[in-house]
Amino acid sequence: MAHYSASESKREQFRRYLEKSGVLDAFTSVLVSLYEENDKPTNAMDFIKLHLGAAAAEPADAGALRMELSDLQQKCNLLMEENKELKNRLMQYEPPAEERAAE
Structure with a gap:
């Protein structure tokens, strides 16, 4: 018992x-x-x-993390666009590495 x-x-x-x-x-x-x-x-x-x-x-800070992720993704996209633009501008002043190696 x-x-x-x-x-x-x-x-x-x-x-x-x-x-x-x-x-x-x-x-x-x-x-x-x-x-x-x-x-x-x-x-x-x-x-x-x-x-x-x-x-x-949901964890209390999940909403804040989502907002931060969204902001960082936007910043990353802007930086990638800027990087692409700067590379294009640089190509106007310098020949590509393959052309320099051939010289």
Whole structure:
């Protein structure tokens, strides 16, 4: 009988852990969404994986990182254009390396 109560206590601790961390709410929400689907998906597991991934909380700084990435991509594009323009201007004053080597 002592074995039964010890395992029951562990189960209850684990249940409280899942509840406190929001796992039970996330599962419940996804299962309710699946239940409410008019056209049930052929693969319920894929549906659950997709919706659990979408329900996962995004890190607080993810938005800031996305903005920074966008800014850096724009700067990179501008620098690549400038580099291309400068190379073209340089070609007006210096012959290509192959021509210099032939001389």
